[in-house]
């Protein structure tokens with residue numbers, strides 16, 4: 046390989062990882078606007094921001110999201126944490142030393158106190174003892190080397206951690222960890238930030254994507270809470286300019302024989318009858334999670350699904366009343382909705398209200414938000430019994446939809462470009478820039494002197510509204526020139542008048 050090709054190769058090496066991307070200006074201005082709107086709208090509903098860590102023990106997500114779900118079983122970015130002071134052994138002679146340090150760390154509870162670790166350490170000790178006896182008899186056994194490697198590697202030096210695939214689990218964990226049940230209930234929290242799932246990337250689906258979510262924990266499960274959460278969400282979408290959003294709602298009852306469990310049993314029986322007509326995924330789900338069959342987007346299954354029993358006919362009286370009241374409250378709040386009996390969640394602790402919002406311009410990935418009630422989750426994670434409801438908005442998809450509808454255009458422009466020439470002019474330019482920036486204007490002050498023609502061209506390219514022309518003439522006359530770039534109009538003004546004139550304009554960004 047020639048030097049040039051090698052250099053080229055080297056330069057080509059670094060690219061954002063598949064499914065991740067750089068968000069760049071001017072688009073980031075739109076992201077900030079969306080997030081700012083979330084801060085403002087959620088605050089008006091009494092929500093406070095929580096910023097949980099990006100990674101947590103894998104077990105937290107396994108428990109909260111469900112070990113059987115695709116998210117946990119195949120999509121998480123998982124790694125083993127470990128104490129710094131001990132390295133996995135590289136050569137055979139290291140093992141005795143390794144065993145001693147691992148035993149010490151285990152005794153001091155510095156490595157995971159699991160049964161598996163206890164067993165692996167014991168087995169490593171036993172194998173090494175055997176190996177040393179064999180060595181004394183000048184025997185060498187390849188199988189024994191392999192066994193030693195096996196047990197040494199089986200010892201987990203650190204907890205298994207995962208990048209968060211969602212944030213509800215973390216928020217519930219934080220609620221428990223910080224004893225938030227002692228605060229006035231319910232506790233209303235929201236978050237924004239990146240989530241990570243190893244999904245097949247496509248339009249609107251990324252491996253690092255962003256969510257804006259909120260959770261209401263503790264207190265009552267009054268239908269007004271569900272309705273207000275949804276009202277807040279729709280207020281946010283409205284404020285941010287999302288057009289054509291459709292809100293779908295459903296109630297999935299609660300996990301009891303006279304409610305969802307009874308329905309699921311009936312659904313399963315009905316699915317068994319049409320099993321042969323279903324695709325392999327749905328066939329499998331009849332046993333693992335029959336509710337998920339209702340999620341199916343497979344064209345050939347749609348007519349069959351339409352004939353299946355519906356949960357609304359199987360809700361217990363309390364769940365039925367709760368659902369009716371949620372709908373009534375939505376109407377009182379002027380929130381338009383459509384019912385969708387196929388909107389389900391596959392996990393046991395999800396209950397009653399579920400909702401989803403779709404938006405145009407997104408192709409098949411058209412859900413911009415999913416949410417629902419999950420009264421059993423905090424308890425499942427080891428906390429006190431606590432009601433819970435929340436949602437997560439897919440920010441990437443929201444932005445895409447805004448851009449598709451033309452609402453995403455955020456021109457990034459400078460208010461003022463200062464075209465200066467000469468040392469004295471430069472001092473005045475610095476002064477003017479400082480003054481205007483203080484008033485919130487976006488000012489471009491070129492770092493080196495340029496001819497006015499070039500400077501004005503540059504100002505045009507940057508989309509500046511005004512060019513402030515400062516040459517030595519202007520400085521000695523104490524009359525500065527202000528050019529409105531769109532019209533070409535020029536005016537000569539004194540420094541205070543000019544700054545005052547500009548201050549009376551609104552900053553562009």
Ligand code: AMP
Nearest residue numbers: 249250251254412413414415437438439
């Ligand atoms: P979920 O946490 O799966 O209920 O998803 C809530 C919302 O997050 C969805 O409605 C999507 O808008 C968004 N979302 C989920 N997964 C992805 C992904 N891989 N890429 C982009 N957005 C996603």
